[in-house]
Amino acid sequence: MFTMxxxxxxxxxxxxxxxxxxxxxxxxxxxxxxxxxxxxxxxxVWALLAAVLGDPSHAPGPQQVLPELARGLLSGKMLPDLGxxxxxxxxxxxxAMLAGTVLGIVLGLSRRVNDWFDPWLTIWNNIPALVLIxxxxxxxxxxxxxxxxxxxxxxVPLVAVILRExxxxxxxxxxxxxxxxxxxxxxxxxxxxxxxxxxxxxxAARAGLALIWKVVLVVEFLGRSNGIGFRIHLNFxxxxxxxxxxWAAAFVIVMLAVEWLILAPLSVRANRWRRE
Amino acid sequence: MIALDLQEKRFGSTxxxxxxxxxxxxGEVLGIEGPSGSGKSTLLRILAGVDTRFRGEMQAPSRRAxxxxxxxxxxxxxxxxxxxxxxxxxxxTAEAWLARVGLAGYGAHWPGQLxxxxxxxxxxxxAFAARPDLxxxxxxxxxxDAGRVEELLDLTAExxxxxxxxxxxxxxxxxxxxxxxxxxxxxxxRPARLxxx
Numbered sequence: 215m216f217t218m219x220x221x222x223x224x225x226x227x228x229x230x231x232x233x234x235x236x237x238x239x240x241x242x243x244x245x246x247x248x249x250x251x252x253x254x255x256x257x258x259v260w261a262l263l264a265a266v267l268g269d270p271s272h273a274p275g276p277q278q279v280l281p282e283l284a285r286g287l288l289s290g291k292m293l294p295d296l297g298x299x300x301x302x303x304x305x306x307x308x309x310a311m312l313a314g315t316v317l318g319i320v321l322g323l324s325r326r327v328n329d330w331f332d333p334w335l336t337i338w339n340n341i342p343a344l345v346l347i348x349x350x351x352x353x354x355x356x357x358x359x360x361x362x363x364x365x366x367x368x369x370v371p372l373v374a375v376i377l378r379e380x381x382x383x384x385x386x387x388x389x390x391x392x393x394x395x396x397x398x399x400x401x402x403x404x405x406x407x408x409x410x411x412x413x414x415x416x417x418a419a420r421a422g423l424a425l426i427w428k429v430v431l432v433v434e435f436l437g438r439s440n441g442i443g444f445r446i447h448l449n450f451x452x453x454x455x456x457x458x459x460x461w462a463a464a465f466v467i468v469m470l471a472v473e474w475l476i477l478a479p480l481s482v483r484a485n486r487w488r489r490e
Numbered sequence: 491m492i493a494l495d496l497q498e499k500r501f502g503s504t505x506x507x508x509x510x511x512x513x514x515x516x517g518e519v520l521g522i523e524g525p526s527g528s529g530k531s532t533l534l535r536i537l538a539g540v541d542t543r544f545r546g547e548m549q550a551p552s553r554r555a556x557x558x559x560x561x562x563x564x565x566x567x568x569x570x571x572x573x574x575x576x577x578x579x580x581x582x583t584a585e586a587w588l589a590r591v592g593l594a595g596y597g598a599h600w601p602g603q604l605x606x607x608x609x610x611x612x613x614x615x616x617a618f619a620a621r622p623d624l625x626x627x628x629x630x631x632x633x634x635d636a637g638r639v640e641e642l643l644d645l646t647a648e649x650x651x652x653x654x655x656x657x658x659x660x661x662x663x664x665x666x667x668x669x670x671x672x673x674x675x676x677x678x679x680r681p682a683r684l685x686x687x
Contacts, residue, residue, distance in 0.1 A: 391562045394538045394554055395576035395620055405575050409566040487566045487600045 274456040282460040292464055299441040299465060302358075302430045303423075306365035310422060313366070314373025315415070321374065322381025339371040343429050351437050361433045368429050373418045380414030412484040420477055427469055491515050492537065492624050492656050496546035498681070499532060506532050507544075508681035514673075516623065517654040521671025522684070523661065529682035530660040534628050537658055551623035551656075555616070557630040561609035563601040569612055570597030577620040587615040591645060607638045614642070618649050625655040631666060643669045 257276050264275025286292035321328045321335070347364040354360035384407065392402045434443025442465050449457035482489075492514050499507040506529045514520045524530050535541040536548070538556050555577075563572045573584040588597055591611040601609060610631065617625060630646070631639045647670055650657055661667055667674060675686045 387558065387560060387562050388564060390535075390540050391556070391558065392576065393540050394556045394626075395616075396552070396554070397576055401575060405564060405567060405571075409564070412566075487602065 270456075272455060274459060278456045279459045279463060282456055283463050286460060287464065292461070295441050295445050295461075296464060296468065298438075299427075299430055299434065299443070300468065302362055302365065302433070302441065303427050306362045306369065306430065307419075307423060307426050309362065309366040310369035310373055310426070311415075311419065314370045314418065314422075315377050317370065318374040318377025319381050319411075322378040328378070335371050335374060339375065343368045343432060347429070347433050347436060356437045358438075361430075361438060364433055365426055365429045369422045369426055372425065373422055376414050376418040376421070377411065380411045384410045409484075416477065416481050416484060420473075423469065423472065423477075427465065431465075491549075492551065492658075493549045494537065494546065495548070496536070496544060498546070499529075499536065499541075499544040505681040507536075508679070508683045510682075510684040512537075512658075512675075512684060514624075514656040514658060516656050517650075519650060519657040519659055519670050519672045521659045521661065521667040521674045522677055523667060523674065524677035524682070526662075528677045530677055531628065533677065533682075534626055534658065534660055537624070538626050553620060553622050554624045554626070555618070555620040555622035555655075556626040556628065557610075557613050557617045559629045559632055561601070561606070561613045563609055563612055563616075565601045567601075568597065569593070569599045569601060569604070572601060572612060573616045573619050576616060579619040584615075584619055587619045588612070590618075590649070591615045607634055607642075610634065610642065611645075614646065614649075618653060621653070622655045625650070625657045627657065627659040627661075627670075629661055629663075630659075631663070639663075639665065646670060 261275045261277065264270070264273050264277075267273040270278050321331060346367050350360040350364035350367070354363060388406050388410075389402070392406050397405070430441070431443035431446065434441035435447045436443075438444050442461050445461045446458050449455075449461065492512070494510075494512045496507060496510050496512075498505055498509065512520070522530055522533070532541065534556075536544055537550065538554060539550060563569075564575070567575060569588070570581065570584050573579060573587060574581065577584075579587070585594075585597055588594060591614050593608060593611055593615070596604070596608070596612075601612070604612065614630070627646075631642050634642070643666060650670070657670070659666065659670055673686065675684050677684055
């Protein structure tokens with residue numbers, strides 16, 4: 215059935231075999247089920263390990279961390295810090311995606327520009343996140359601008375590299391087709407270039423989001439007075455391991471929601487033409 | 491009508507095409523033959539307006555269309571949009587052209603769902619939907635089985651007779667040249683020159 219859905223065959227009447235929508239829907243639900251079971255299994259392994267070690271203050275199990283997480287979320291105590299972190303993630307994400315995409319497209323289009331700037335990009339990509347953070351705080355000051363700049367700077371080269379590969383991998387025959395038929399500037403970009411870059415944009419967004427929220431926490435740990443990173447810093451000083459894990463878990467949940475509610479549907483939409 | 495007075499086309503220090511003159515009037519089909527690597531594709535890209543870096547002069551109509559060696563469809567746009575977006579044809583016209591090439595009802599398909607023969611038909615529909623004054627056919631029917639080629643040749647001949655563009659056809663296949671070309675020329679030598687007859 216599955217191959218039939220991918221390649222509908224014309225029938226005598228001129229119609230085609232309809233894709234079996236029910237089957238693919240069922241497959242989606244099965245995938246969701248597998249994810250749920252997999253997460254439950256991870257929790258179980260964690261609980262078993264904690265039980266074996268038998269030292270809740272050093273190795274808290276889910277039975278210590280999850281109630282703390284629930285209390286923090288339900289009482290609303292965690293929300294201001296979650297919000298502050300989220301705002302930093304979103305601002306630096308948008309900045310880095312815009313700058314990285316433009317840079318990547320320019321480098322991908324021009325061999326000569328790339329020859330000049332490729333070594334810069336390699337060096338930039340290999341500067342440790344911590345160095346960029348400390349330098350931004352020293353140069354700009356212990357403020358929000360420095361925090362967001364530092365995070366964005368960490369991500370730009372990654373996005374640029376991925377987008378550069380995307381631009382290089384584009385099909386020149388299609389650009390030629392567009393020129394023969396006299397397609398305009400906007401149409402050429404909207405229908406020819408961007409669709410070819412879409413998989414790379416989504417890959418850059420995924421990789422970038424994972425990187426960004428980790429760096430945001432370090433930035434907050436070092437020089438902010440709110441956000442998850444700041445709270446983890448406090449818990450670290452009080453040696454509250456369950457607290458550290460609860461704060462981390464809260465943000466992991468937020469990022470999983472972003473992946474499932476925004477990135478995954480976007481990716482499905484962009485790849486529709488491959489699947490039907 | 492297209493008129494090309496080429497003095498020279500070079501890539502770096504290699505002269506690929508020598509001096510040549512080429513004129514094709516509306517309704518005429520100039521068949522160009524020549525071995526692989528003889529410069530046919532280079533000449534077609536100049537005529538199509540894709541390659542403008544040559545010495546010489548060209549007067550070509552602004553409405554051009556081309557059928558390529560590969561179908562060159564946008565795989566992420568549905569078949570109907572593959573005709574509408576490059577040509578600016580309205581939906582009804584695009585559907586009519588699809589029907590004309592025997593693909594009525596295929597507008598909502600993705601190109602990846604078509605066979606090679608069907609994709610080539612879409613390429614043909616797209617070219618004619620542009621209502622070109624100059625139509626360039628670059629080995630338009632390679633890698634199809636003989637029966638299919640015969641069918642598409644009939645269709646192409648019919649459409650050319652109806653719409654009367656100036657046509658330049660490059661091909662290896664005697665069958666295609668015999669069926670479509672009203673004049674023939676050979677591209678040979680290094681740098682390549684065009685000899686009619």
